Amino acid sequence: MIRDDFILGMNRLMAVLEIPIVEGVNFSLVDLFEQKHSRKVLRLFGRALECLAEGELSKEQEHFIHKSIESLSVDGKVISVRLSVFADMMKSRPWLISSLNSIGGVEGVGVQFLEENFFSSGAPALSKIHHKAAQKVLRALLPSSGSSIKGGMLSLEDLKEVSTYANKPRDFEQLLQLLDIDLRLITPTTQEDDSDSKRFYQLAHDYLVPSLQEWLLRKQKETRKGRAELVLEDRSKVWNLHPENRQLPSLPQCFSIYWNVSSKDWTKPQRKMIKKASKYYLVRSILVTSMLLMLGFLGWEEYGRIKAQGLVERLLDANSTEVPIIVNEISGYRRWANPMLSTANNKAEQEKDERKQLHISLALLPVDKTQVSYLYSRLLEAKPNEVKVLVDALRNFNKEFQQKLWDLLLEPEKGKEIQILRVASALAAYDGGVESKNWEKNSPLIVNQLVKENPAFIGVWVETLKPVKNFLIKPLTITFNNRAPDKTVENSLATNLLVDYAADQPEILTSLILDADEKQFSLLFPVVKGHGLTCAGILNAEINKKSNMNAINMLSENDDKRKSNAAIALARLNQPEAVWSMLRHTPKPQLRSYLIEKLALYNLDFKIILNQLNEEKEISIRRALIQSLGEFREDQLPNNERLALIPSLKEIYVNEPDAGLHSSTEWLLKIWSQQSFINQANNSWKDERGSSLKRQREIKNLLEDGKSKPLPQWYVNGQGQTMVVIPGPVEFMMGSQLGEAGGNNSETQHKRQIGRSFEISNKAVTLAHYKKFDPKHEFDIKYRFMPDVPALGIDWYMAAEYCNWLSEQEGIPKEEWCFEINRESNVFRLKQDCLNLKGYRLPTEAEMEFSTRAGSVSARYYGDTAELLPKYAWFVKNSFEQPWPVGILKPNDFGLFDPLGNCSTWCMDEFAEYPRLNGVDDLKGTRILSTDKRTLRGFSYDAGSFKIRSACRTGYQPATNLISFGFRLAKTN
Numbered sequence: 001m002i003r004d005d006f007i008l009g010m011n012r013l014m015a016v017l018e019i020p021i022v023e024g025v026n027f028s029l030v031d032l033f034e035q036k037h038s039r040k041v042l043r044l045f046g047r048a049l050e051c052l053a054e055g056e057l058s059k060e061q062e063h064f065i066h067k068s069i070e071s072l073s074v075d076g077k078v079i080s081v082r083l084s085v086f087a088d089m090m091k092s093r094p095w096l097i098s099s100l101n102s103i104g105g106v107e108g109v110g111v112q113f114l115e116e117n118f119f120s121s122g123a124p125a126l127s128k129i130h131h132k133a134a135q136k137v138l139r140a141l142l143p144s145s146g147s148s149i150k151g152g153m154l155s156l157e158d159l160k161e162v163s164t165y166a167n168k169p170r171d172f173e174q175l176l177q178l179l180d181i182d183l184r185l186i187t188p189t190t191q192e193d194d195s196d197s198k199r200f201y202q203l204a205h206d207y208l209v210p211s212l213q214e215w216l217l218r219k220q221k222e223t224r225k226g227r228a229e230l231v232l233e234d235r236s237k238v239w240n241l242h243p244e245n246r247q248l249p250s251l252p253q254c255f256s257i258y259w260n261v262s263s264k265d266w267t268k269p270q271r272k273m274i275k276k277a278s279k280y281y282l283v284r285s286i287l288v289t290s291m292l293l294m295l296g297f298l299g300w301e302e303y304g305r306i307k308a309q310g311l312v313e314r315l316l317d318a319n320s321t322e323v324p325i326i327v328n329e330i331s332g333y334r335r336w337a338n339p340m341l342s343t344a345n346n347k348a349e350q351e352k353d354e355r356k357q358l359h360i361s362l363a364l365l366p367v368d369k370t371q372v373s374y375l376y377s378r379l380l381e382a383k384p385n386e387v388k389v390l391v392d393a394l395r396n397f398n399k400e401f402q403q404k405l406w407d408l409l410l411e412p413e414k415g416k417e418i419q420i421l422r423v424a425s426a427l428a429a430y431d432g433g434v435e436s437k438n439w440e441k442n443s444p445l446i447v448n449q450l451v452k453e454n455p456a457f458i459g460v461w462v463e464t465l466k467p468v469k470n471f472l473i474k475p476l477t478i479t480f481n482n483r484a485p486d487k488t489v490e491n492s493l494a495t496n497l498l499v500d501y502a503a504d505q506p507e508i509l510t511s512l513i514l515d516a517d518e519k520q521f522s523l524l525f526p527v528v529k530g531h532g533l534t535c536a537g538i539l540n541a542e543i544n545k546k547s548n549m550n551a552i553n554m555l556s557e558n559d560d561k562r563k564s565n566a567a568i569a570l571a572r573l574n575q576p577e578a579v580w581s582m583l584r585h586t587p588k589p590q591l592r593s594y595l596i597e598k599l600a601l602y603n604l605d606f607k608i609i610l611n612q613l614n615e616e617k618e619i620s621i622r623r624a625l626i627q628s629l630g631e632f633r634e635d636q637l638p639n640n641e642r643l644a645l646i647p648s649l650k651e652i653y654v655n656e657p658d659a660g661l662h663s664s665t666e667w668l669l670k671i672w673s674q675q676s677f678i679n680q681a682n683n684s685w686k687d688e689r690g691s692s693l694k695r696q697r698e699i700k701n702l703l704e705d706g707k708s709k710p711l712p713q714w715y716v717n718g719q720g721q722t723m724v725v726i727p728g729p730v731e732f733m734m735g736s737q738l739g740e741a742g743g744n745n746s747e748t749q750h751k752r753q754i755g756r757s758f759e760i761s762n763k764a765v766t767l768a769h770y771k772k773f774d775p776k777h778e779f780d781i782k783y784r785f786m787p788d789v790p791a792l793g794i795d796w797y798m799a800a801e802y803c804n805w806l807s808e809q810e811g812i813p814k815e816e817w818c819f820e821i822n823r824e825s826n827v828f829r830l831k832q833d834c835l836n837l838k839g840y841r842l843p844t845e846a847e848m849e850f851s852t853r854a855g856s857v858s859a860r861y862y863g864d865t866a867e868l869l870p871k872y873a874w875f876v877k878n879s880f881e882q883p884w885p886v887g888i889l890k891p892n893d894f895g896l897f898d899p900l901g902n903c904s905t906w907c908m909d910e911f912a913e914y915p916r917l918n919g920v921d922d923l924k925g926t927r928i929l930s931t932d933k934r935t936l937r938g939f940s941y942d943a944g945s946f947k948i949r950s951a952c953r954t955g956y957q958p959a960t961n962l963i964s965f966g967f968r969l970a971k972t973n
């Protein structure tokens with residue numbers, strides 16, 4: 001069966017074969033199928049293709065058959081070939097209405113067939129390889145509108161060119177096999193007149209033409225080039241039919257065509273249309289561009305005027321620091337801005353608005369050099385925030401007036417000191433330190449003016465003077481070290497300036513931090529830390545520098561302060577070893593005492609101290625560590641950390657035998673609100689007489705052992721008074737050192753021997769303790785409810801009577817009492833050999849000084865300086881002229897509280913001159929005459945610092961009971 005358009009070819013074939021065509025014999029025409037017959041044929045196709053089962057069809061399959069035939073029919077008839085092609089295209093799908101609908105009905109079968117055979121995952125390999133060439137061939141074979149499929153036939157050579165496979169014969173063969181044999185989309189054909197023996201091809205079925213057109217159109221729309229080609233084709237057809245400008249492609253469409261479609265592919269009509277469009281849009285573009293340029297020029301003029309006006313207004317309202325930025329912006333709008341600036345300047349002069357005049361002058365300077373003289377005059381009296389702006393603006397003109405600036409700095413006019421910093425800032429920028437002699441000469445003057453400046457503007461001067469910072473460091477250091485009360489602000493400013501100026505000079509930073517107070521230290525240390533290794537080396541060198549033991553007190557004090565600062569700085573640089581060695585007690589403990597105060601003040605991490613306390617074995621270092629913890633504020637050492645440490649402190653307080661460690665722990669527990677525990681522990685020892693006696697026997701055995709002299713021990717007597725047992729015999733230098741501040745002829749230094757062990761109470765006898773002996777005693781009614789203040793208003797006789805009473809209370813035999821007292825005859829005598837008796841007594845003057853010194857040779861038991869005195873003694877500076885409860889301030893290393901200050905302490909001795917060289921602490925039995933002065937030590941709350949010294953002494957008649965007189969217990973062990 002062949003189509004009627006192949007009859008001519010068939011006739012030629014039969015003629016060659018010499019077989020005549022006889023209608024009704026070997027040739028017959030097949031008419032179009034009726035729908036009923038078509039359905040029957042389609043069912044047969046379905047069964048033959050195994051798409052339909054034998055027998056009855058389902059309702060849905062019948063529906064599919066009817067729907068398909070209706071869609072294939074034209075005027076109620078179906079072309080048989082079309083029916084065959086439809087069946088072939090549907091052979092891979094279920095014959096159901098849903099399948100038909102999913103591909104867009106019968107009309108979509110062809111499109112779906114093409115899509116599946118070229119682009120689906122199951123498409124043949126040749127289809128995927130040659131899909132682009134196949135599209136080109138199929139598009140070329142499409143007949144023009146209204147013609148038959150023969151109208152689009154092409155020769156074999158033409159197909160090679162169209163497919164771009166002219167030089168690829170193997171690929172072309174595969175392409176023909178795909179389109180002709182595999183898919184049957186094209187077929188060979190001949191010319192009707194048989195005039196050309198060439199081989200031709202055409203589309204196999206006119207039924208495929210609409211599907212091919214739609215499929216190719218869809219594929220073409222998928223690419224930018226394809227869309228451009230469609231636009232070109234469409235616009236060309238329309239414009240060539242109606243050559244009007246409105247039918248031309250739009251300008252974006254023209255650009256798309258130029259960009260995506262090669263001009264060699266344009267047809268003649270297309271080329272004609274593109275030429276017209278190009279000319280049309282060129283003319284339009286020229287017109288539009290001209291208009292835009294004109295509008296742009298007018299707009300730029302207006303914009304420039306408005307912008308310039310806005311900038312000038314900003315300039316007039318701006319802060320001086322913003323002016324350089326605005327002036328820089330004005331540079332692009334000078335043509336409009338300059339007249340506005342001139343007008344504004346005239347107005348500012350009339351209104352005498354100096355700020356606006358300055359800003360306008362700065363803006364005019366780049367185009368008007370006459371502004372230099374005005375700006376120079378303004379520089380000399382400029383506000384701090386204007387100085388840098390003026391200096392920078394005048395930089396290019398500085399040669400004109402630099403010598404004038406030097407003259408003003410070298411010889412400043414009286415009353416015009418305000419000019420100094422302005423002039424110095426300008427010269428720093430222009431000279432940069434070249435004239436070093438001038439800078440060295442004037443740096444003190446500059447610094448003196450600088451530290452008097454308002455702190456709010458100090459940052460301005462820091463920056464402007466930075467080019468000559470090295471010349472300013474030395475005079476700033478002098479101000480840094482001046483800590484006079486009226487120089488606090490200057491000192492603070494100098495510190496901040498040095499932190500900035502010396503930030504890159506570790507040697508200077510280290511030198512500064514050695515002399516720094518706590519505020520200065522906190523500012524300097526972060527910068528020092530940045531030079532860790534370098535600064536650590538310098539700090540270690542300072543610590544290892546040997547001190548001059550013969551240096552006067554002022555130099556020694558400064559040396560100790562520097563070493564303590566060095567040690568703390570190293571500790572904060574994770575090198576704390578120097579601190580621990582310095583906390584060991586020495587005869588000159590001033591450095592140690594500074595460290596105890598500074599560890600907290602200079603913000604050393606408390607955890608470092610706690611860790612060392614847990615590991616440290618040396619007793620005097622442990623005392624110092626515990627005392628240093630008492631200096632930490634709660635924000636430095638939180639309450640939860642304190643609570644965690646308190647059990648360990650309680651253990652030390654109860655069990656450590658060292659008296660200094662015991663008292664240091666008591667002091668810290670009091671500060672940390674543990675007074676109730678202290679009272680409980682002391683009452684327990686007081687009430688358990690057996691335990692107290694056992695403790696005393698242990699101490700006695702330790703003293704008698706003789707293997708090594710033990711440290712001072714402690715125990716609590718039956719009255720709850722803590723006694724410190726000091727092992728003897730001892731020998732020490734008694735009296736004041738040569739050159740000691742406050743020393744006098746009565747304190748001649750000499751060697752004194754104490755040939756016994758003795759005991760001394762760690763606190764003065766309190767009012768509460770004394771009232772147990774004399775309930776009526778009251779030295780001042782306002783202290784009635786302060787039982788822990790010292791018992792004051794005590795004369796020597798009253799103290800002696802209390803000692804005998806206490807000996808009796810403690811069960812000491814009367815023959816061991818130290819005083820013979822007859823109140824009826826008012827006779828008081830020291831017993832013969834009283835210093836060898838076991839009863840309570842007053843300390844001898846030597847015992848009192850030795851106990852006060854606690855191993856030191858300095859003016860006070862913590863050192864020579866009076867700076868630390870408020871931490872250790874109550875005196876006129878910190879007492880508010882009243883006595884204070886005992887045990888509030890730090891104890892000495894023997895565990896004595898208030899051995900200096902708070903109350904003057906009666907001694908056993910008659911007040912007499914010292915021996916010149918050596919002396920032995922000894923007393924003979926003698927009657928105490930009311931005219932013979934007895935010695936007092938320690939002085940009281942109303943004394944000046946020069947009297948609060950370990951060697952200071954005085955004498956009063958024994959019946960004198962001044963409100964500042966009290967006493968402390970002693971006994972021979």
